[in-house]
Amino acid sequence: MSVLSSIRNSLVPVHRAGYPFIFIGLAGIVGLSIVSTFLAWLAVIVTVWICYFFRNPRRTTPVEDGVVVSPAEGRVSMIAEVLPPSELALPAELMLRVSVFMSIFDCHVNRAPVSGRIQQIAYTPGRFLNADLDKASEHNERNAIALETPYGPVAVVQIAGLIARRIEHWVAEGDHIEVGDRFGLIRFGSRLDVYLPLGTPVCVAVGQTAIVGETVLARLGGNTAAQRYKTS
Template structure:
């Protein structure tokens, strides 16, 4: 992003000094890309619900599927199907990932893979991804998976096993279009459905207690 900003300034400066339309045009194009990067990497403040025992959205975007599947194998959470809520992030959505619950990171597992359209169901198993399991205070497990998309080529995760997370706390980022899957504990039913729009760190996706 800094390189884009520097290219913008240099292109415009040289374009004016040399009276070169090509350089001025290049400076304008770089400026537009720089503005897009600033917009894409925005990180607005979010306020999680004050009530405990909730799972909030780990990302902005649109829910593309809600179904029961086995948790990611790499997290060693067993093969009993649980509810998975898949959220697709377009390039216009905020791409900061947030913890859906308060708990302790149990495992972080990176898995290389393809770069299929993240809105496809098979992206959960075939695309490059980074899976995180979180232990709740009562011992139950929640998983959140960062999945690269058709354009995304970079998954950023800032947590490691043993780290404590609060609900809505930032833990990573996926650059330029992606998907985030949330796996709920057994017996917990989603409160959202396909087609709904999520606000990361704020939208309630499930009630964990009661």
């Protein structure tokens, strides 16, 4: 393997959503270098952190039927039985909610927790409370996506946090999405909630670190361990 190939394989790609911020950072480095070397180095540190924040690593996702993977990278902050988001046209019945909190140091590219057809996408403006709080599910700015699966309705909700000021998604109603596919991003610091049919066996615990697109949160229908994978 050549040196160039080794370097390429060791670098983590940056998502294109981060390009404008990186360009601003580079411009800041050039501009501040004229004024102060110290400030220019601070701009270098900030720009490197921006590249790190918008990293878009490849993941190996289990694709067995019924598997639910983490849509976010971070800490499993809550597991609870709650009603689904009111903005989605889902039955007003209790569902299992698994929440994953992303700090500003976690990968913020979001991936589909399950395979299914997107029935509805509902954006709700709101506040910017700490995303680690339970009430953030109802009061914060969020983007909810309802998915139709063979096991019943599943929802994934992107929730803005204290310093998050932009929620992005790259899917549309009617689209079919496969488990592990990239579907959105939140900047900077936030949370994702996954709503599953009540009684779904959970495979994680509160406090556990989840890897986006890889960690199995639950198994719809109680299916056995996944044996097929994809890398994307």
